[in-house]
Structures are given as C-alpha cells and as structure tokens.
Amino acid sequence: MDEDALSRDDVIGKVCLTRDTLATHPKGFSGWAHLTEVDPDEEVQGEIHLRLEVVPGTRACRLRCSVLEARDLAPKDRNGASDPFVRVRYNGRTQETSIVKKSRYPRWNETFEFELEEGAAEALCVEAWDWDLVSRNDFLGKVVFNVQRLRAAQQEEGWFRLQPDQSKSQREEGNLGSLQLEVRLRDEMVLPSGCYQPLVQLLCREVKLGTQSPGQLILLIEETTSTECRQDVATTLLKLFLGQGLAKDFLDLLFQLELGRTSEANTLFRSNSLASKSMESFLKVAGMRYLHGVLGPIIDRVFEEKKYVELDPSKVEVKDVGCSGLHRPQTEAEVLEQSAQTLSAHLGALLSSLSRSVRACPAVVRATFRQLFRRVRERFPSAQDENVPFIAVTSFLCLRFISPAIMAPKLFHLRERHADARTSRTLLLLAKAVQNVGNMDTPASRAKEAWMEPLQPTVRQGVAQLKDFITKLVDIQEKEELDLQRALSLQAPPVKEGPLFIHRTKGKGPLMSSSFKKLHFSLTTEALSFAKTPSSKKSTLIKLAHIRAAEKVEEKSFSSSHVMQVIYTDDAGRSQTAYLQCKCVNELNQWLSALRKVSINNTGLLGSYHPGVFRGDKWSCCHQRDKTDLGCDKTRSRVTLQEWNDPLDHDLEAQLIYRHLLGVEATLREKHRQLSAGPEAGPVLTGPGGGRCFPPEPPFGDGGWGLPPRGPPAFQTGATLPALPSSCICLQPPRTQWLSCSRYCRTSRRPIGPAQLAPHPRSPAASWSCRHEAAPHNALSPARCWETPVHSQLFTSVPLVGVHGLGLSWAE
Numbered sequence: 001m002d003e004d005a006l007s008r009d010d011v012i013g014k015v016c017l018t019r020d021t022l023a024t025h026p027k028g029f030s031g032w033a034h035l036t037e038v039d040p041d042e043e044v045q046g047e048i049h050l051r052l053e054v055v056p057g058t059r060a061c062r063l064r065c066s067v068l069e070a071r072d073l074a075p076k077d078r079n080g081a082s083d084p085f086v087r088v089r090y091n092g093r094t095q096e097t098s099i100v101k102k103s104r105y106p107r108w109n110e111t112f113e114f115e116l117e118e119g120a121a122e123a124l125c126v127e128a129w130d131w132d133l134v135s136r137n138d139f140l141g142k143v144v145f146n147v148q149r150l151r152a153a154q155q156e157e158g159w160f161r162l163q164p165d166q167s168k169s170q171r172e173e174g175n176l177g178s179l180q181l182e183v184r185l186r187d188e189m190v191l192p193s194g195c196y197q198p199l200v201q202l203l204c205r206e207v208k209l210g211t212q213s214p215g216q217l218i219l220l221i222e223e224t225t226s227t228e229c230r231q232d233v234a235t236t237l238l239k240l241f242l243g244q245g246l247a248k249d250f251l252d253l254l255f256q257l258e259l260g261r262t263s264e265a266n267t268l269f270r271s272n273s274l275a276s277k278s279m280e281s282f283l284k285v286a287g288m289r290y291l292h293g294v295l296g297p298i299i300d301r302v303f304e305e306k307k308y309v310e311l312d313p314s315k316v317e318v319k320d321v322g323c324s325g326l327h328r329p330q331t332e333a334e335v336l337e338q339s340a341q342t343l344s345a346h347l348g349a350l351l352s353s354l355s356r357s358v359r360a361c362p363a364v365v366r367a368t369f370r371q372l373f374r375r376v377r378e379r380f381p382s383a384q385d386e387n388v389p390f391i392a393v394t395s396f397l398c399l400r401f402i403s404p405a406i407m408a409p410k411l412f413h414l415r416e417r418h419a420d421a422r423t424s425r426t427l428l429l430l431a432k433a434v435q436n437v438g439n440m441d442t443p444a445s446r447a448k449e450a451w452m453e454p455l456q457p458t459v460r461q462g463v464a465q466l467k468d469f470i471t472k473l474v475d476i477q478e479k480e481e482l483d484l485q486r487a488l489s490l491q492a493p494p495v496k497e498g499p500l501f502i503h504r505t506k507g508k509g510p511l512m513s514s515s516f517k518k519l520h521f522s523l524t525t526e527a528l529s530f531a532k533t534p535s536s537k538k539s540t541l542i543k544l545a546h547i548r549a550a551e552k553v554e555e556k557s558f559s560s561s562h563v564m565q566v567i568y569t570d571d572a573g574r575s576q577t578a579y580l581q582c583k584c585v586n587e588l589n590q591w592l593s594a595l596r597k598v599s600i601n602n603t604g605l606l607g608s609y610h611p612g613v614f615r616g617d618k619w620s621c622c623h624q625r626d627k628t629d630l631g632c633d634k635t636r637s638r639v640t641l642q643e644w645n646d647p648l649d650h651d652l653e654a655q656l657i658y659r660h661l662l663g664v665e666a667t668l669r670e671k672h673r674q675l676s677a678g679p680e681a682g683p684v685l686t687g688p689g690g691g692r693c694f695p696p697e698p699p700f701g702d703g704g705w706g707l708p709p710r711g712p713p714a715f716q717t718g719a720t721l722p723a724l725p726s727s728c729i730c731l732q733p734p735r736t737q738w739l740s741c742s743r744y745c746r747t748s749r750r751p752i753g754p755a756q757l758a759p760h761p762r763s764p765a766a767s768w769s770c771r772h773e774a775a776p777h778n779a780l781s782p783a784r785c786w787e788t789p790v791h792s793q794l795f796t797s798v799p800l801v802g803v804h805g806l807g808l809s810w811a812e
Helices: 019-023 147-153 193-212 217-223 230-243 247-260 274-305 332-355 363-379 388-407 421-438 443-448 450-473 478-490 585-598 650-663 665-676
Strands: 029-034 047-055 062-071 084-090 093-096 107-115 124-130 138-145 155-161 178-183 496-503 516-523 527-531 539-543 547-552 563-569 575-581 714-716 728-730 742-745 751-754 797-799
Touching: 047 124, 047 138, 047 147, 062 084, 062 124, 084 107, 138 147, 138 155, 147 155, 193 217, 193 230, 193 247, 193 650, 217 247, 217 665, 230 247, 230 274, 230 650, 247 274, 247 363, 274 332, 274 363, 274 388, 274 421, 332 421, 332 450, 363 388, 363 450, 388 421, 388 450, 421 450, 496 585, 516 585, 539 563, 547 585, 563 585, 650 665
Parallel strands: none
Antiparallel strands: 029 178, 047 062, 047 155, 062 107, 084 093, 084 124, 124 138, 496 516, 496 575, 516 527, 527 539, 547 563, 563 575, 714 797, 728 742, 742 751
C-alpha cells in the first residue's frame, strides 16, 4: 500500500501464497516474491448463507434457491460498507434480490425457483454484488454449484465462502517490485489431555530422577534434535515443565548433562546446546517483566537523547555531530571523548539498576541461577576457576538475555519500533560493553576491540558490581523462594497494559467518533482495569470471568477501523458492551489476542455477535431492530497472536513434543536397540563422553568366542567377514573406521566369535545395529570394555579384553 494522509491509501500490488504453496515448504517459505496487480474482482471475502432444494413440479423438477443472509462482505464504498444484492443465474435465466443499503451483514430471506431440464449440464451460480448509483457495480464474490450433485442430494444448506472470479486470463507479473517474506504454516491437531498423560508423566519422571534415570530420555531427545529445530524443542519442553512446576529441575538436569561433557571451563555453555536454548527460553518466559523493569528506562533514555555515539576511530563522521561552538566544528578526539562519557553513563545506570533489582527478580529465576552457580562450582572447584560460576550466570543473564534485548529492543517489546541507524549504533556499543562486563573483563574480551579501552574504568567497576549482584541473587533459600512465589501469586501480573480510548457514553448516548476519552488500561488474569495515568489508582472496568467476547467493530460505526468491543455481563447479569479504540491495527490485534487468551476458559462465551452498534432503533451492521437479536457474525475467540507472555497450553506443548518424537522415531528405535543390545542382566555403563559400554556375561571366553577361557586374545588385521546371519548384530561404530569389530547374537545375547578386524563397510545382508562411541578406548588402559576399538592407524593388532562386574567407567 501507498499511505495517503488525506485520502484512501493506494494499492501498489500484492503477493498471494496459497495454503498448498506453504504446505510444500515444511520448514517455511523464505524468499523474494514478485508483486502482482490487484484485480478488484479477485479481492473478495465473507460467506453467504444459502438453502438449495430440488422439489417436484407439474412438468419437471424445480430447483429452489433461498438466499438467506451474508456476513463479513468486502467494504467497497467510502463509508466502510457496501450496498449488497445477490444475482442468481441458471440455464440462461437471471434473478436478483433486493438491495440492502450500507451493510456488510445483509439479510434477504428471498427465494427463487428455476425449472430443471433433464440432462442439463449447466451450473447454478450465486453472485454477490455491491450496487453503485453512478459507477459500475463492484463484484463481491460468487459460489458455483453442480446441479447434478444437487439433484442427487435433493437438499443442501449452509454457509458457503465467496470465491473470486477467476474467469479472466491470468495477468503477467509487472514491474511492481518484490517483497521478501518468511512465512511458516503450523497446523496442529491437539487431542484431549488424557491422550498425552503417559508421555507427560514419563517426561516428568525422567526429570525428577535426573541423571539417575535409567532411560535417559532427555539425553536422547537432545541427541536426536537437529540444530534447526533445537530452539523450538527447547521452548516447548521448557513451557511443558514450567506448567508442571518442574522448570528448575529440568534446567538443572540439562546443566548436569552439559557439565558432564565439558572439560574446558572457557567453552562452558558457549554452544547452542539444548541447555543453552532452554535457558534462553526460560528467561524470556519467566523474566521478561523483570527485564522491562531493569532495562526499560535506560533504553527509553537512549531513544530520547538520539546522540551521536562512536568509539571506533575508523567510523567517526564529524559532519554527523554538529558543532560544539558557533564557528568551530568538533574534532575526532572530542567526538570519541563525548561518546565514551555517554556510554559510560548508560552502562553505569544499567549496572546500578541491575544491582538494585535482586528482590524484583522472580523467585524461580533466582533459584535456577542458584542451581547453575552450585553445579558449576562443584565441577570447577579450583582457585584458578573462581570466576567460572559467575561467568556461567552472566553467559545467560548478560550475553543471551540483556545484550540481545539492548540490540533489538522491539523484539523484546521494549519499544514499538526499531531504532534508526544512529540509535542502533549506540545500542550496539552499549551491548558490547555489557558483554565485556559479563565476560568478567577477561584479556581475551579486551583484545578483540582495542578501541573499547575508554570504557575500561566503568567496565572494571561494573565487574565488581556484577559479582556482588550475582552473589546476592543466588543467595536464596527454599523458604524465601516459597515466600516470594506466594507474594507474587497474590499480585496478578499485567498481561497487557497501555493507553486506550474508551467510549464515554458507554452506550447511553450518541455513538460518535469524538466521544472517546483516553485512559491507561491494564489487563491481568483477574480483570480489565483503567486509571487516568499509569501511576494512578486503578478502577476495575470488567471482571475477567464476566467477559463473553472480544471482537472488532466495523469501520463505519465510528469512522475508524481500530475499534474493538468487549461484551460482558455486569453484576446483575445484564449484557453490556465497552467500546475501546486503539491507535493502530497492530495494537488492536494485540489487545484482542490478549483478551481472548485470558478469557478462553470462561463459561458462556458467545458464538455470534454484532460487528456494528445499536444506533437509534436498529443494528448498524444487519439492520435488525431487536437489540437482543443473535449476532450476525461469528466470534473468533481462538484467533490469537503468539506472544512471549502467552498462557501455558499444556496439551499443545505435549502435542509438539509428541510430533517431534514421532519425526525422529527411526533414530529413537536405533538408540533403543543400542541400549538393549547388551546383556539382559546389568545396566548400561556410561562413559564421560556419553558413550555406552556393555558388561560381558561371565565367564569371558567360555567357548562362545571359540577362544581359551583366560587371557585376552590378539587378532591380526586382514581377516575376512562372511555374510552375517540375520540373528547377528555388528557392534562396529558407524561413520568411523575401527580396527576391530565383534558380532553379537540377538537371541542368546552373547558374543559369537571374531568378525573382521580390518575396516569394512556395512553390508545390507547383515542386520547392523552399530553402537556410537564418543572416544576410542586405550588398549593399554587398566579398565577396558570387552570390545576395545582403536583407530586403525595407531595399532596393527587389537586385544579383546574381558572385564567383570558393573560400575566401571572408561579410563579415557
């Protein structure tokens, strides 16, 4: 669209992506799409209610078409409405309904009859049109019926979606430009809660048992999750466990798994693992309001000042700064000095705000950071690693939460619009400074960008402040945690708040666009309240349990397309409507989404409503005179936007996890076979790298291998591999070339003899079930598996060493 301040906006072009197109892109459509011209005959919307019957006649059967009503028709006139009528065509005959003036929800209740001829292949066409006195009528859509199918069915009634007129030849794409789009269609069939209980209970049991769980399902989910979908899986798991009250335990388990496979402290939580992604999602879900309180005032100040800030000498542009005096322009040195002062002030204000926010931090966030701090300190207890627990906390709090919010405040709902180029540069430099503080001012972080040196005094002071803040943050006992949670539960947090315009007459006086008063509204899980200012005392307008619908109001009612209505019942049980005006369509959709989400479980939700207003003695939308008449349009209580503060939907989260597991079913079965391939007696031993060892059945070398009962045999390379029978399993790790390989009988679960010692490819004739090994075993280690694979370039012979008993771990 081309925006016009005084007249209607002009249409430039359109891009149309059908559902079938999106279905062919499971990971989403991403790319440039050409704009095409907009044909008014293709821009249709709405539905029409028809009743079709085949009735017997004197000479032949007759086709009876009853045109009852229509809803949500396209507005074709300047007043935001249309003057619709319906044209019915069959076998060369045309009949029309009366014209309903100024309505997008007309009611006709008119019936037409046509004589049916035997064998006639003509279709019945029902067209909706907007009547115009001067210009040509505008097309509103049509529905075409197969008469032969109608003759067989005898009768058909329902709401039919109006379709565009596609009889015209397809226009070629002109030089109208292109749009770069990213569109993803997600269609989920969510079953009743009982269907997901076994899966949810299994996941909860795994988390409660932690690393002692025999199935290690969380570990398997992490291993089978690709990089592309890891963020989605992490968010879904986090929300599921948050709803079960196990978010802290789930994250603690992920911390332990991550620490178990980390040997270097400087690489801890630096990868995009399931632990890192889950913690990111946790902070966004549980800590977003806390972030707004700490960071919001600093971000607002940066946007309001709009100062030119630059620390990199190679990027300084003096002409963008202005003059410090009447005649002398600023020098580069003065620009750098003022920029350092500005950034130091912002950084100092942010760290001070953070230091004062310990009590404001949600209890579950503090308890989770406490577990993280303790686990890291247990894993790296030496004095030289004393900063590692602090860095572990800041890697999430600063590097993955505060810094991204500084760089993109709109994505974290801190601002309504993206920053301009000058403000973006200031925010980027401030985010870099926060990262340096979060890294505890290590030499490595200072060496990256030497021109950040002017901020070093503030950064060093910030490191001390941050360590003191973290020490207080993680110093929370379980009793204090419960007390904080109880205190927060008594204060219903706002779901959405901001300025809105409310209709002052509340339906008692004339409904005019000028009859709106600006107030500050706040929506919680208990009520919709308002006040004169954000800091004023709030008055309850509508109790949440009384809301029956939240819908749009058609444009012609108030000469505005940004008005919504909240239909509710008062304390006496009478139906009331509050009209609220938003400043833009995006804000309108956000408020409607928030109201619908918090009231989705209310009893008595309406199935229909009037999109117009009752003015005078009739509804403006459908012209019905009964004020209590059923609505002329259907409500859309489940049409919502996806937001970071969405209420938890346990069934949807369980469905998403189930769908993910179903997608990796083959991999999970392979993992299950690997875990089950060992002897039935005895658990699987887990090495530090995450691999598995299967203890052998004693005594080793009892003839099943065809070997002497004692002593590790040595085999030379070059042996041939016969075709393995289907009852055998090859334990050679895939995608590697090991020097040794052993066969294992599925039935008796015992080794049946040496196979091939030289590297060999997989054979389709063999039932391979190969085991992953995280690291090769050392043939000289005192503790070895009965199968000891080593790299072929290191050894020319491999001893197969038997070990007895459980609880052994790998030497390396």
